[in-house]
Amino acid sequence: MSDYILYPGCSMETGARAYYDSLKAISKPIGLNLKEIDDWNCCGATEYFGISKTPAYALIARNLALASEQSNGTRSVVAPCSACYLNLAKADYYMREQPKFGRSINEALAAGKLSYTPGSLEIHHLLDVIIYDIGLDVVEKNVVRPLKGLRVVPYLGCMVPRPDYDHRWSDHEFPVELDMLLKTLGAEVVDYPLKTECCGGHMTQISPPTAFEMIRRLIALADEREADVMTTVCPMCQLNIDGYQGEMNHFFGTNYHMPILFFTQLMGLAFGIEPKELGFGLELVSARNVLDAIGVQAPPETPPAPPKRPRKQEGLPMPSPLIKPQVEALKKVVTK
């Protein structure tokens, strides 16, 4: 049993319930003992750091301080969410590299009678722990239902392998960890050069056309390379590709159907765990085809929510080659 302090982050309890459920389901068979930080708070996501530096880092460092207080001999903090992982790692790194900054953060933490010694904890992403601490051999031993014939896209998103302060990943642009894991699960890994491209992040809120184009690129390539499903390690990526796929289709007049699952859900499937326990059915773009492909009984379908009206175009337009008027113009050229 390997002991880890778990920092779940907000999305694991809300939008990425499937991630949390499937993580809980697979942690036992692979011997991953997770202890959640008591009284943790938001990591600050991506926005807060742009607004005010010290409070933002104090906010995230509070979790590190709590973790080291509750560590009980464990040194490793594991974050399943990419943004949480990056923020924790970033806070630790900046406090370590800039002692003056570290002191100012600790001054802020002192208000809550907390303190954190930079470098005293190791911060890992869940995938990193599974590949390098638990090991693929342990994963392989648990595979009872190989994902044979399932074409899976390994999509990591931008935040996990970069900037990689502690050199944990095989490469910053083309890391192969997720590919290796999927191969171990028996899946057919799709060659997917966009594996570390951005999913659009919060652009869905600021400039939907920009976000739609970014989502479109990812889905279009997966579709072109005949993938059955995409898999990711990040709640944000999952949200954008799953939750905004309908709006994106509407915006471009396309008809993509590309389910996206968390890698832990696929692990659970391969381990023979019931789909319901793994949070199947919570996704908006149905992944029934995945279950069908490997011959698993799908849980009863919930009736689909009525489609939302697309938002009006607003905010900063990005000169994207494929926003709607240009698509139309392009179509004309092509049909000519």
Added chain:
Amino acid sequence: MTANLIENTSPADGRERIGVYVCHCGTNIAGVVDVVQVADWAAKQLKHRGVVIAREYKFMCSSLGQELIEKDIKELGLNRVIVAACSPHLHEKTFRTACANAGLNPFLCEMVSIREQVSWVHTDKAAATAKAKAMISGGVERVRHQVPLEPMTVPIDPTTLVVGGGIAGIQSALEIADAGFHVYLVEREPSIGGHMAQFDKTFPTLDCSACILTPKMFSVGSHPNITLLTWSEVEKVEGYVGNFTVTIRKKARKIDEELCTGCGICQEKCPKKVIDNVYEAGLGYRKAVYTPFPQAIPNRPVVDVDNCTYYEKGTCKACEIFCPTKAIVFDQQDKILNVKVGNIILATGYELFDARRMPNYGYGRLPNVFTSLEIERLTNAAGPTNGNIVLRDGKTTPKAVGIIHCVGSRDKNFNNYCSVICCMQSLKFAHIIHERTGATIYNFYIDIRAAFKDYDEFYQRVLEEGTLFVRGKVAEVSDVPRTESEKGKLIIQVEDTLVGKQRRIPVDMVVLSAGLEPRKDTREVAKTFGISCSVNGWFIEKHPKLDPIATMTEGIFIAGCAQGPKDIPASVAQGAAAAARVLSRIEQKQMALEPVRASVIEEKCSGCRICNGLCPFNAITFHEDRMVTEINPALCQGCGTCVAACPAGAITGTGFSNDQIMAQIEGLLMLNVDQEPVAA
């Protein structure tokens, strides 16, 4: 040197007559250190330590300054000299020669570095002056214990070993052989020629590479003074300058070189095709018995034991059956040769940066991404496509080609250094590909470095030809289209830093101008020859500006890319320069070695062997029978590492004995002088 003087100069007998000379070095020293005060102080305060005279002078190293010392030695009967000036690296030889001219043993002259260690590193004048005094005091105490030394002379064997048969090694070997001395040229591959033999054209003149190289290769092959050992590697080097014994493994060619006529029938008949990863850079094929290229020197094939059907299955022997002179010898064994040489030139060359290490550029993943060496073969008329520039499918001519500079060079993640040749090589590719295919050529560069004769003119010529230059480091080469026009193309994503804009440029072919890297086994080679490598792995020269050919180990010289990335003219120049250095050594017939050496006092040596692994020059041997360590005085360079490491104090160095060091420390602490307050 008179017997009288030697008698007078036994260590610190109170009869020392020391002269102290403080140099202004213009304002280099005098600007920070009060040299007049220092000289006055030395004359007065160090009088009881044997200082007879202390002078300051504007430039001690000038002939007038040297005459000053010589005159004092003769007139005042000085038997020790202290020159407080620059670092001994610079002028120790100058002042030692001056002393020798005046009849004083040159090793009784000691330099105190008050420029590099005082005036250049301090701004507080009072503190700097006090430090200069302390250092001179240390020097005086040290020189009192110095003994006259005689340099060792060693004979120089006139035979030379050149390692590496690329253009640098070829040049070295020919220069020495033409001067009438024997050379062993050792090459790892079956033929000499090196990387230059793979190239099509050379920049900036666009000479055919083979046309200018093969005459030189032929001269090497037929030269009576050159013993050419290809398909061979140096295994061991013993001895010291003038007297090296080198063990060379001559790998079994499986061919009797005497009987073979180089007719080529064996290659024709061999049924086994093998991808040629060396000469053809993986783009072409060769047979399992092969000469790398038609002009190979020597024109004798090699049987590739790893791929030959006979060694795999025990049958075939097609080459043996068809060989008209019965020259194939399947059971031939490696031969070990021992040769004696006086000097060694290392010209072991470079390796191309492995572009797979940058997966974002797609080499190895995207078929139409090529490395520079592959393009050299592709453009070469003798190459796998007979000079047709085509995509990896073997037939499509590219319409747009992107050439990416600085792949693996000037990149914090890989190599910080500039690989020197890539800019010019990329311009050459731009010219050749445009000329032969009419394709649109893009060059993606960080800076264009077209220094040296006629290089910039070539750049301007390529500009005029319509090659497009985009300044910016390419982010990625992608096969994922975003628009219809990008479909089926390789898209180069780059920030055009001159416009401040992201660009996506679709092309058919991408050329990665990969940087130069030291060979993988450079560190082992350096260890074999007793020299060292820089952080980046290139061989370290004795002095980066004034002695780029020699190494810190006497008798070992370096030339060509093994010392650092460089182009053909620079490699040739270095090869010739190394040969000139060796020839001057040979002509002198013997060589005086610096007498500053470490030696072991056998009675004190406990045989702990701590020093054994520390010597950077392989000068230490351990005698198992007597359980003592011995230092070879000819190999020892007097670095002092072993002296400091010996826990029993059994190793002592001439010129840096324990007595001297302790006395110097006492002097530095001014224990023998009236204490003066030193500014904080």
